Structures are given as C-alpha cells and as structure tokens.
Amino acid sequence: MNIYDVADKAGVSIATVSRVINGNQNVSEKTKEKVLSIMKELGYTPNVFARGLGLNTMNTVGIMCTDSSDPFLANAVYYIEQELRKNGYDSFLCCTGYELKNKQNYLNLLLSKRIDAVILIGSSYLESNVKDNSYIMEAAKEVPVMLINGYLNKPNIYCTLCDDQQATYNATSLLLKEGRKNILYLYTTKSYSGIQKMKGYKEAILTKQSTIDEVYIQSCPNNIEKVKDRLLKLSEDGLVFDGIVTSEDLLAVGSLKYAKTKGISVPEELSIIGYNNSILASCCEPELTSVDNHVETLSLTTVGTLMRVLSGNTVPNRTVISTDLIIRNTTNFSKDIRSLL
Structure with missing residues (x-):
C-alpha cells in the first residue's frame, strides 16, 4: 500500500x-x-510523513550522487547536507557510480532505512530507456524524490534544474559574435543535462549555417590528459577550430593543455569556454571563462522545495534556475559583446 x-x-x-x-x-x-x-x-503507514504521526522516524534524507570526486557533485552534496541539517534532518550519502543496477540497489538500500525523502544529484540518474527509470517512479510512491539537473514529469518527483540549453546557446553565440568560425563542442555524457547543452550549441550554430557538421561535436573521456590527446589527434587529422565550448570545466582545462602543447595563443588564436564555474576555472592559467550554473542555488532551492513538500504544501514539479557566464581570460570579448550578457 x-x-x-x-x-x-x-x-x-x-x-x-x-x-x-x-x-x-x-x-x-x-x-x-x-x-x-x-x-x-x-493498514498504510507512510515513511515520508511518519514524523508528523509521531512514529519516531529518523528525520533522515537519502542523498545519491554518481561520483563524489566530481567538483559539481561534491559541492552539491556539501550544500544539501548543510541545509538539511539546518532544517533538522540528517542524511545518508550513497555514491552509486553510473551503472543502472548499482543505482537501483542503492536506492532500495536507502528506502530500507526509513528515509523521509531522497535527493538524486545529477541528470545521470535519468536513463535514455524510459522503462529504466521505473525504479525512481516506484520510490516516489513511498517518499518524495528530488532530482537536481534532470526532469521527470511524474507524481511526487520534484525537479530543480538549470537552463542548460540557453546557457550553451548563449556561450556559443558569443563566440560567433566574437568572430570565431569553427567552434568545437566537447562533452562527456548524453545525460538529460548533456542533451540540453548540446541542443543549445546546435541551435546557436544553425543561426550561422544551414547544417551541423557532426565532426565538430566530440565525446571525450572525463580526463584532462585524454582530452588533450583527443584534440591533438583531431588537429593532426586536419580539423580546424578556433573556438571550443565544453560541457564541463575539466574538458576546457584539457583544451588549454592542448593549446599549450601546440603553442596556440589563448584567447587570441583559440577561445575556450567551460561549464560549472568550478574551482578548476580559477586554478588554470589563463583562468577559464565558464558558465556558472549556481550549484549552491540549485542545492538550497531543492532542500527548500523538499521542506515545503514535507509540510504538505503544493509545490511545482519543476523549478528552473538561470545561469551566468563568468568571463575570465580564455575569451576576448569586446565591450559590445560583453554588453549582451
């Protein structure tokens, strides 16, 4: 029941x-x-609201992320855990990896702990095969499910996400206005968020040309040295590019290492834009222009929404957070272009 x-x-x-x-x-x-x-x-005894019935639950929320070494995910875990504690909740953290079976097992484990809700950080929890998301929908029949940076329009699932499509559209459009002719797009995964980012890139490119040349869209390993090697190989194969937009800051840092290896001047000869505005953006040289998707705002908004749900309030299924482009030294935008931000 x-x-x-x-x-x-x-x-x-x-x-x-x-x-x-x-x-x-x-x-x-x-x-x-x-x-x-x-x-x-x-004979129904609800986990999620047992606190209100005086059934002595643990006042605990489950948190799931795929990879705690990822700067975006690590920051999200930090902000969520802190905000939950302020609201009187403890948390269980599970780092699930990307395999579907592991995600399912960890979610079942958390449910067995009589948690009040579960927070899934990252759109990697949404599978391309809709049937594979059934374990999330089943969990939502027992407790509220909060999804960060993904969207699943099902009962008792509440989504907080950035407008990733608009963000990469804006970033790519600014490089085009800067005069870049051949812009490469680098990504790691085709998660929900990843697909939205790619749509934004393609949308911007199609404002200047009638078709998308798929060779300018490259899937890369989540590894700085391997990104550098991939770009070196593309260059050796004759691919010409003067701009790079990435789905993650790590890919942008790999692009910087490529430029240094080739003796290419950044941003004079090659402009690079990262994504997440992580600590990596300010640790590299030159410092990286990056899309700030406001991980703190995403996290605090998610917990705030959850607290309203647990109080029995009606809340929207979807909350969208806007992004900002933080301009540093890997782009060379004129004052006129900066005014468009």
Whole structure:
C-alpha cells in the first residue's frame, strides 16, 4: 500500500492526503476523518510523513550522487547536507557510480532505512530507456524524490534544474559574435543535462549555417590528459577550430593543455569556454571563462522545495534556475559583446 492507494480510495489528491498526515489545518474535518479512516482500513503507514504521526522516524534524507570526486557533485552534496541539517534532518550519502543496477540497489538500500525523502544529484540518474527509470517512479510512491539537473514529469518527483540549453546557446553565440568560425563542442555524457547543452550549441550554430557538421561535436573521456590527446589527434587529422565550448570545466582545462602543447595563443588564436564555474576555472592559467550554473542555488532551492513538500504544501514539479557566464581570460570579448550578457 502507498499514498496513491489512499488518495484513490478516498477520492482526494495526494496533496490532500499529505496535508491530513501532517496535520495541516487547510483540510476539512470531514475529509480528514475520511482519509484517516481509509489509512487505517488499508493498514498504510507512510515513511515520508511518519514524523508528523509521531512514529519516531529518523528525520533522515537519502542523498545519491554518481561520483563524489566530481567538483559539481561534491559541492552539491556539501550544500544539501548543510541545509538539511539546518532544517533538522540528517542524511545518508550513497555514491552509486553510473551503472543502472548499482543505482537501483542503492536506492532500495536507502528506502530500507526509513528515509523521509531522497535527493538524486545529477541528470545521470535519468536513463535514455524510459522503462529504466521505473525504479525512481516506484520510490516516489513511498517518499518524495528530488532530482537536481534532470526532469521527470511524474507524481511526487520534484525537479530543480538549470537552463542548460540557453546557457550553451548563449556561450556559443558569443563566440560567433566574437568572430570565431569553427567552434568545437566537447562533452562527456548524453545525460538529460548533456542533451540540453548540446541542443543549445546546435541551435546557436544553425543561426550561422544551414547544417551541423557532426565532426565538430566530440565525446571525450572525463580526463584532462585524454582530452588533450583527443584534440591533438583531431588537429593532426586536419580539423580546424578556433573556438571550443565544453560541457564541463575539466574538458576546457584539457583544451588549454592542448593549446599549450601546440603553442596556440589563448584567447587570441583559440577561445575556450567551460561549464560549472568550478574551482578548476580559477586554478588554470589563463583562468577559464565558464558558465556558472549556481550549484549552491540549485542545492538550497531543492532542500527548500523538499521542506515545503514535507509540510504538505503544493509545490511545482519543476523549478528552473538561470545561469551566468563568468568571463575570465580564455575569451576576448569586446565591450559590445560583453554588453549582451
């Protein structure tokens, strides 16, 4: 039995059931009695709202990320854990890797701990095969599922994401306005976020030409030296490029190493833009122009949304955060171009 069964049998919304469980006053006494009666009839004891029923739960939220060594994910974990603690919640962290089976196993493990909710950090939790996302939807029948940087339009799943498509569109468009003719796009994965970024790049390119030359879209390993080697090979094969837009700062740093190896001047001969505005952007030389997707805002917004859900409030399924382009020394935008930001 789950909250959906209770709502269906009572003829009310899931939000109404959650309000009843939490003692929200915006429910009539008649509706409250009906919902509680059906819960008793069905033998339903909800994990997510057990705190409100005085059932001595752990006041704990599960957090899942694929790779805690990734700067974006590590920062998100930090901000989320801190904000949960401020709201009286502890957390369990699982670093799942990218294999679907491991993700499923870790989510089941967290559910067995009687968590109040689960937060999935990163769009790598969304599989291209829709059926493979069923384990997330099943979990959402028991507890709220918060998804950062991905979008899944299903009940009890709440998504906080950046406008990645617009961000890469803007970055690529600025390089085109700067006069770059051949812009390379580097990415690591085709996650939900990765697909949105690639769409933005393609959309910008198509404002200048009628078709996309796929050779300028390159999948790269998540490794600085291997990115450098990939670009060296592309150059040796005759590919000409004077601009690089990347889906991750690490790829941009690899591009800088390529330029240094080849004796190419950045940004005079080659402009480079990273993504995430991570610590890598200010550690390299020259410092990296990068898209800031506001990991702190994403994280705090996610926890804020969760707190409203746990209080029985109705909240949107999707919250979109805008990005900023932080200009440093790997681009050479004129004052006129900067004014477009």
